[in-house]
Amino acid sequence: MSLKSNLHNLKEKYKGTKMAPAFNALHTFLYLPNETTHGGTHIKAADDLKRTMNIVIMALVPCLIFGMFNAGYQHHLALGEIAPAAGFFDGAFWNWDNLVIGLQKVLPLVIVSYGVGLAIEFLFAVIKKHEVEEGYLVTGMLVPLIVPVDTPLWMLAVAVAFGVVIGKEVFGGTGMNILNPALTIRAFLFFAYPTWMSGDKVWVHGAVERDQMIAAGQNVDAISGETILGSLAQGKAAGYDVMDMFYGIIPGSVGETSTLLIILGALFLIFTKIGSWRIMLSSVLGALVMGLIFNGVVSSGWITESSKFYGLMSTEFWHHLLIGGFAFGTVFMATDPVTASQTTKGKWIYGFLVGFISIMIRVFNPAYPEGVMLAILLMNVFAPTIDHYVVQGNVKKRMKRVKVKTA
Numbered sequence: 001m002s003l004k005s006n007l008h009n010l011k012e013k014y015k016g017t018k019m020a021p022a023f024n025a026l027h028t029f030l031y032l033p034n035e036t037t038h039g040g041t042h043i044k045a046a047d048d049l050k051r052t053m054n055i056v057i058m059a060l061v062p063c064l065i066f067g068m069f070n071a072g073y074q075h076h077l078a079l080g081e082i083a084p085a086a087g088f089f090d091g092a093f094w095n096w097d098n099l100v101i102g103l104q105k106v107l108p109l110v111i112v113s114y115g116v117g118l119a120i121e122f123l124f125a126v127i128k129k130h131e132v133e134e135g136y137l138v139t140g141m142l143v144p145l146i147v148p149v150d151t152p153l154w155m156l157a158v159a160v161a162f163g164v165v166i167g168k169e170v171f172g173g174t175g176m177n178i179l180n181p182a183l184t185i186r187a188f189l190f191f192a193y194p195t196w197m198s199g200d201k202v203w204v205h206g207a208v209e210r211d212q213m214i215a216a217g218q219n220v221d222a223i224s225g226e227t228i229l230g231s232l233a234q235g236k237a238a239g240y241d242v243m244d245m246f247y248g249i250i251p252g253s254v255g256e257t258s259t260l261l262i263i264l265g266a267l268f269l270i271f272t273k274i275g276s277w278r279i280m281l282s283s284v285l286g287a288l289v290m291g292l293i294f295n296g297v298v299s300s301g302w303i304t305e306s307s308k309f310y311g312l313m314s315t316e317f318w319h320h321l322l323i324g325g326f327a328f329g330t331v332f333m334a335t336d337p338v339t340a341s342q343t344t345k346g347k348w349i350y351g352f353l354v355g356f357i358s359i360m361i362r363v364f365n366p367a368y369p370e371g372v373m374l375a376i377l378l379m380n381v382f383a384p385t386i387d388h389y390v391v392q393g394n395v396k397k398r399m400k401r402v403k404v405k406t407a
Contacts (some may be wrong), residue, residue: 287353
């Protein structure tokens, strides 16, 4: 008897029981459902929620694989075991030893993220007696990519439980949440465990070992685990050239360092009509405008080198697009169709404010020199208001047209 036949028999066994939603989720993960709706007329389309989620995951996979290599590379580099890579295609980076370390550190994050998140999704589906929704498929992949590589697994599990329950299920589940679940999880981690989300020890696996080696007198003090944003916020030089920042051969969260791969993911999402190019483009424009304003302030002499804001303000305005999590947040989280603006004009306004506020927070909050997370969460809250006023504006325009024609 085939696997499909066995699954069909099990489906009939669990049909009508409390565990039916959980079994149906596993069944339809492997096979398309063989049932059709019976009431009303429906629009037939090739895209559904599961297919949409799978396309986003495909766009994220290159960032995940690169993040694994980068985790191992930064580890060996911090311990002085390898020389710095000469570029993106250098064998010192694409080394199997680097991948092994990356797999050991990143895969457990992915497993915990999916294990805890899906368990809670299944639990709520059984309790509420509805089908398991596929919304967490993308969230489960995003979470490991936006946290430091050395994040304790128990800490990640607590954060995922909080994000899924408070950030999603209390609002009614997939499609009803007002905040991006992955960023809700990241925000919980930052505010609940700030020492694990910032500093120069959390971004590179083995940073503590490096410090121990330095204390023992070994010559490995040329390598720092600090991110570019952390250095600039303290008035130090970035320490990396533009191409390193673009390719992503720098310390940072697991999947958000490579701007190159994020751009490729963005093009894939735009081509498949999953991601909104309007939000992406307007976010970039907003960031560039804010960066130009800060560069203008520095050029005018209003801010001196003694100011705590000088380092990030004096950064070339377009460099802001390459450092931190701006590119990743803009492409994969600001474009979330549930929490972003829905109207065409609203997407332009929403995206511009995401980029504008991201750079503003980045510069004015040296204690937390990364503003994209807070900017997106803030605009998630205001997205319905933006759409409301856009719709009301369109209604008023049409009413004026009617009055002119009837007059």
